[in-house]
Amino acid sequence: MITVGIDIGSITAKAAIVEDGKILGTKVIFTGYNAEAAGLKVYEEALSEAGFDATAVSKIVSTGYGRNSVKFADRAFTEILAHAAGAHFVNQKVRTIIDIGGQDSKAISLDEAGKVKNFVMNDKCAAGTGRFLEVMARALEVNLDEFGAMSLKSQKPAKISSLCTVFAESEVISLIARGEHRTEIIAGIHESIAARVSAMLARVGVVEPVMITGGVAQNEGVVHALEKKLGLKIEVSPWAQVNGAIGAAVLAATL
């Protein structure tokens, strides 16, 4: 049975095609201002790239902030459930998930069977999210893709104490003005995200193995800072950015 999961996030829309435990294709596009159109587009492109026809698809599940705008989906689930299903699909042992997406971050705890036990999401604030990193990359005039590698060279991460994105940005600008090295500032930014996320993790309770998903998981600097802060190893999902879409496709197979 072929199922499709569509995850409409605030920045990107993702689709994943799954058949009997195998991932047949994934696609990521920008969401833009029209979530409904993005849902259709990412679905069609994923199918055509993987060489399938819509008639081959048995079930579709949507997730993410735009989940209810995907009118052709059979059902919508929240991204909490989708990320849990996606992470469990990749590694059945996973008990804790850190998901850092474009506009929010969350900590999810799973029971032995892979069911969601509890979750915490960041409050109405971009700090500790992908958006936060984008703002910082702009302030530092560094390509966001280079953030991870650069921060790993840091000796003494700068301290970013503001919890608010806007204040943190001005803090970063004053650090630049004081001549602080970019690598140290970037490492400091990653540590501030790690501090925020680990506070959420403490609320759900950390049980290993821990997996990180979401677009920000691709930033090795954030992962490193989190590992340092938590004192444990974190598994990066090989499907970090499309984990929610994969989970949605997995959930579709259970409908």
Next chain:
Amino acid sequence: MNQSDPGAMKTLGVYLFGQAKKLSLKFKKAPTMKDLMMVYYSEAKSAKVTGRKVAWITSGGPVEPLIAMGVIPVYPENHGAMIGASKMGAGLCEKAEAMGYSNDLCSYARSDIACATVNGGPIGGLPRPDMLVCCNNICGTVLKWYETQARYFNVPLFILDTPFCHTGYFEEAARYVRSQIDEYIQFIEDVCGKKYDFERLREVGLLSFEGQKLWQAVLDTAAVRPAPMSAFDAFYHLALIVTLRGTKTAGSYYRNLLAQMKDRVARGIGVVPDEKYRLLWDNIPIWPRVRWLSQKFASHNACLVADTYTSAWCGTTKYIDESRFIDSMAEAYTRIYLNIGVDEMAKTVIEMIDKYDVDGLVLHSNRSCKPYSFGQLDIERIVGEERGIPCLMLEADMVDDRSFSESQIATRIDAFMEIIKERKKNKG
């Protein structure tokens, strides 16, 4: 909800504070909450004409001594709730911020302070006070708020200082609060310019006690499956136990409401059609979003059967002794929900979880109300350890809708309900 008339009330005004004959209105049916609140506020607003005194008082303040002297109590917090419910909160909060108040200040205080200067809001502002009565059993914010208003209106302010009860109630605290009640009575005598009527206070005390017990009985009906009313209904019906406790009006209203609820129970009518999940609410409602939230939960067949907020107005009846009302009143007002330690609060929450047999706890982390929100992480943890039910934290504000993010809240509620449904399914 329709009011079916048991023939209880014909002429409402006669009952109001026992002497509002001038305002007597004829109601064919038992008056609705809206009728009663309209009469209450118009009576308060015409106090200057009718020669009555008006006192502004905090929601947890002892109101009975005022009512006994014919003073009309007015509650800025109830007014704040009305401002929030009519979605006028953000505008008034902005006004207060322009006046120099921080947006970290409680939004009841912000909207009240702003409203007093422009006579805005849904009822064109509160009537001018002759005195202010501030009891800090709910928070420390009210002290500064009432001091500000006392300066603004240039009227006397009475502060009743209730020590925080971390674990219990001690002799020293009892004596300290009791002695202030004497000062309070003296204060009322001075402002009213007449001798205190203790006989009347005894009567008012009995009415207040009776009203609180009736309110508790109304809330208790939701322990039945399906619940005949939800916390969202309680938020609505609460207004009288806040504003008119100690009057016959409140008693009649709740007696009538209780009869209706019992009737619904007898006929098996639930307020949420097809109630499958039962939840407990913690903290002050998100007033501008009560309807949205109620529909959101109902769409998941979930009923918020009880809450820690509306039950705060009957949570201390166990301390009240009718035969020594003044002494026991001092204790009851000191030991209210917001004036006890987090462990005690968690105990109350767990008692409610058991009593109403709920599947989950929804905590409103209310940006405005620090004393209510501060211990919630601990309460969440304790509830998790002791009862193992899922808890959901919603970050918002009771009045200022700028602190409400609909899509984020919707996602949290949906995900929370997914967990609850899954757990129930597994339990069979």
